[in-house]
Amino acid sequence: MDKRILIVDDEENIRKLYSAELSADGFQIMTADSGEAAIQSIEKDEPDLVVLDIRMTGRDGIDILKSLKERNSKLPVVLNSAYGTYKDDFNSWLADAYVVKSSDLVELKTKIRELLQV
Amino acid sequence: MPEFTTRQTSVGLKARLDIHRLDLPALIVASGGYTLSVNRKLTKYFGADQHGAGDVFSFQNLQEHLGTSIREEVERVIADGVSVEIPDIVFTHSAGGGRRANILLSPATIADDHTRCCLVLLIDSTNAWIIEKKQSATKNELAIVSQVSAQLGATMETDEIVKTILIAVTAREGLGFNRAFLMLIDDSRNELRGHHAIGPVDADEAGQIWGSIPDEGKDLKSIISSYIRDIRFDETSSDRAIRDLVLSLNEADNPVTRVASGRTPALIDDAESLHLVQTLSNGLFGASEIAIAPLNAKGSVLGLIVADNMITGRRIQECNIDQLQMFANQAGLAIEGSRLYENLQAKIKELKNVNLELERTHRQIVQIERLSLMGEMTYRITHELRNPLTIIGGFASLLLRSSEIPDSDRERAEIIWTECRRVEQQLDALLDFSKSYSDDEDDIDFSLLLSDVVTMVQSKFTQTKNSLHYRGTETEVPLRVRKDLLMHGMFCLLELLSEIAGPGVDWEVTSVNPTSEIRAEIYVTSSSMSYDESTDLLRRFVEHRASTSDLRLSLANEAIAYDGGELGFEIRENRPIIYVAFSMRENANG
Numbered sequence: 001m002d003k004r005i006l007i008v009d010d011e012e013n014i015r016k017l018y019s020a021e022l023s024a025d026g027f028q029i030m031t032a033d034s035g036e037a038a039i040q041s042i043e044k045d046e047p048d049l050v051v052l053d054i055r056m057t058g059r060d061g062i063d064i065l066k067s068l069k070e071r072n073s074k075l076p077v078v079l080n081s082a083y084g085t086y087k088d089d090f091n092s093w094l095a096d097a098y099v100v101k102s103s104d105l106v107e108l109k110t111k112i113r114e115l116l117q118v
Numbered sequence: 119m120p121e122f123t124t125r126q127t128s129v130g131l132k133a134r135l136d137i138h139r140l141d142l143p144a145l146i147v148a149s150g151g152y153t154l155s156v157n158r159k160l161t162k163y164f165g166a167d168q169h170g171a172g173d174v175f176s177f178q179n180l181q182e183h184l185g186t187s188i189r190e191e192v193e194r195v196i197a198d199g200v201s202v203e204i205p206d207i208v209f210t211h212s213a214g215g216g217r218r219a220n221i222l223l224s225p226a227t228i229a230d231d232h233t234r235c236c237l238v239l240l241i242d243s244t245n246a247w248i249i250e251k252k253q254s255a256t257k258n259e260l261a262i263v264s265q266v267s268a269q270l271g272a273t274m275e276t277d278e279i280v281k282t283i284l285i286a287v288t289a290r291e292g293l294g295f296n297r298a299f300l301m302l303i304d305d306s307r308n309e310l311r312g313h314h315a316i317g318p319v320d321a322d323e324a325g326q327i328w329g330s331i332p333d334e335g336k337d338l339k340s341i342i343s344s345y346i347r348d349i350r351f352d353e354t355s356s357d358r359a360i361r362d363l364v365l366s367l368n369e370a371d372n373p374v375t376r377v378a379s380g381r382t383p384a385l386i387d388d389a390e391s392l393h394l395v396q397t398l399s400n401g402l403f404g405a406s407e408i409a410i411a412p413l414n415a416k417g418s419v420l421g422l423i424v425a426d427n428m429i430t431g432r433r434i435q436e437c438n439i440d441q442l443q444m445f446a447n448q449a450g451l452a453i454e455g456s457r458l459y460e461n462l463q464a465k466i467k468e469l470k471n472v473n474l475e476l477e478r479t480h481r482q483i484v485q486i487e488r489l490s491l492m493g494e495m496t497y498r499i500t501h502e503l504r505n506p507l508t509i510i511g512g513f514a515s516l517l518l519r520s521s522e523i524p525d526s527d528r529e530r531a532e533i534i535w536t537e538c539r540r541v542e543q544q545l546d547a548l549l550d551f552s553k554s555y556s557d558d559e560d561d562i563d564f565s566l567l568l569s570d571v572v573t574m575v576q577s578k579f580t581q582t583k584n585s586l587h588y589r590g591t592e593t594e595v596p597l598r599v600r601k602d603l604l605m606h607g608m609f610c611l612l613e614l615l616s617e618i619a620g621p622g623v624d625w626e627v628t629s630v631n632p633t634s635e636i637r638a639e640i641y642v643t644s645s646s647m648s649y650d651e652s653t654d655l656l657r658r659f660v661e662h663r664a665s666t667s668d669l670r671l672s673l674a675n676e677a678i679a680y681d682g683g684e685l686g687f688e689i690r691e692n693r694p695i696i697y698v699a700f701s702m703r704e705n706a707n708g
Contacts, residue, residue, distance in 0.1 A: 011505055011509070013509040013513075014505065014508065014509060017508070017509055017512040017513055017516070018512075020513075020516055021512065021516065024516075082504035082505055082508070101504055101505065101508045102508060102511075102542060103507060103508050103509075103510065103511020103512045103514070103515060103535065103538045103539060103542060104511070104515070104539065104542075105512060105515070
């Protein structure tokens with residue numbers, strides 16, 4: 001499988017966890033610890049899907065989501081947050097999926113597979 | 119004409135007397151009642167001189183006019199030579215009307231032969247007597263009014279005021295009417311409506327009522343006090359009848375309602391008016407004379423007192439009408455005062471309710487603020503915990519699936535992962551609870567809410583291989599609560615119950631609406647547990663509601679208690695039950 005996934009989260013251990021889990025499933029993983037780094041990575045690495053945290057230091061995920069979709073509306077983005085309430089923010093509806101963070105990554109993986117059709 | 123000598127033995131005075139020159143009616147009588155001389159004043163006084171009767175007017179005639187014998191006293195005066203006064207002889211004058219006189223008997227002697235005789239002087243005191251009578255009547259009247267006023271002043275209850283007035287009008291010690299009726303004006307309908315009555319409808323009932331009245335020797339105040347305590351208006355026919363009587367104030371020809379519009383009392387005694395009144399009152403006001411007095415208050419008429427002497431037929435005097443009006447004025451003012459007092463009491467009660475409502479609202483606001491703050495804090499803490507939990511649990515999960523770790527470490531990784539999942543579930547419950555619920559109360563059907571929650575939680579029971587059925591009432595069970603909060607509380611409660619017992623337990627939920635409270639009852643209908651086991655399980659479950667380590671039960675308890683509900687346990691009809699109850703009174707004001 002050569003699908004490329006960009007993990008955007010300011011928590012290093014989350015990036016490590018998701019990288020380990022998703023690479024074990026055969027995905028190519030790239031990571032970014034901020035919104036700005038994410039924009040650069042998208043332009044440089046052209047990922048097939050972005051897993052985007054919402055509450056980060058600096059620009060928050062919702063803001064980055066708008067930038068990403070303005071640049072490439074077809075790029076699938078999975079919003080991933082500890083906060084379920086962002087589901088109520090209509091800006092979050094730009095995302096293709098919304099998964100609340102959990103130690104059980106089954107839901108996240110399922111959504112990724114659905115969006116990448118793998 | 120012989121001359122007489124009188125003497126005042128006490129001072130030894132002697133005087134020659136010509137009784138014709140006396141300015142007072144007088145005669146001279148000898149022993150044996152023999153009339154010696156009569157002056158014209160006396161014959162004129164009794165009107166006996168018009169037909170020449172003066173010549174034959176005698177001591178005997180005097181006694182006949184006075185209606186009493188004074189011969190004995192005359193003989194004593196002649197014998198003892200001592201003056202005697204016979205005071206206050208009341209008699210009927212031949213010209214009509216009562217008179218009162220003092221008779222003064224004084225010893226005298228005929229100058230010629232020294233025969234002892236008696237001078238009889240008549241001193242008329244009729245005018246003083248009339249004044250005394252008037253004074254006495256006024257004093258009596260004032261005493262009655264004073265006692266009634268005292269009684270009226272002692273209460274602000276309209277019913278008691280009405281009783282006082284009616285008793286005072288009918289009591290022997292009061293105005294002494296046979297019957298009294300009180301009618302009040304209904305301004306909204308422009309009607310005069312019968313309110314209460316006292317007195318018999320016929321002679322038989324009069325005998326029963328008056329025979330049972332042991333009021334001899336009591337003053338009016340005592341009588342009123344004892345009657346107010348004992349009297350039951352509705353036991354008399356006249357009271358029942360008056361309450362059915364309604365007279366329109368639009369009928370200008372009606373002599374009864376005319377009193378209300380004229381604001382002056384009336385005595386109805388002419389045949390035409392009496393017939394009309396009798397017809398309009400369905401025969402209730404059927405006496406030959408009817409006294410009516412308006413209940414005058416400040417600037418308005420509140421009703422009427424109608425009184426009659428239906429049973430005894432005693433004539434109603436003008437003074438009776440005046441007295442009745444005096445009572446009616448007292449009654450009007452007292453009833454007006456009572457109504458003002460009742461209105462004031464109602465306003466005070468209203469104000470108290472508003473204050474209570476304000477206090478309740480204040481408490482709610484404080485509670486909401488605390489809850490809101492608690493929710494906000496819970497929300498923040500929960501999210502701060504979620505990231506590390508995700509990381510710990512996620513890596514534990516990775517380790518579990520790794521083939522490189524020994525079995526002992528795998529078991530520990532599994533424990534870490536399981537515990538992380540458990541904490542995450544608790545965080546989910548906390549997050550749900552900390553959501554901003556609407557602060558508005560809704561009128562809901564508790565039965566419908568339970569039905570919805572049972573549907574929502576059904577999958578949890580299926581997962582744990584248990585079952586849950588809802589047996590609701592067909593009628594609506596109205597309740598005023600914060601719907602979302604209670605739904606969440608009930609959901610948490612039932613979700614936990616799906617987990618506390620092993621598989622194969624059938625649960626049932628019912629909504630019950632007895633008179634005093636609204637409640638949901640949850641119990642086991644079938645399981646492998648013994649009675650003691652299920653009782654112990656449910657009791658412990660509820661007893662730990664405030665101290666449980668499972669946040670969901672604490673949250674369920676808080677959510678239920680927030681709107682005045684109670685989560686409890688009881689054994690009824692040999693069945694252990696968990697109940698959620700809302701008191702009707704607590705819930706009455708929403």
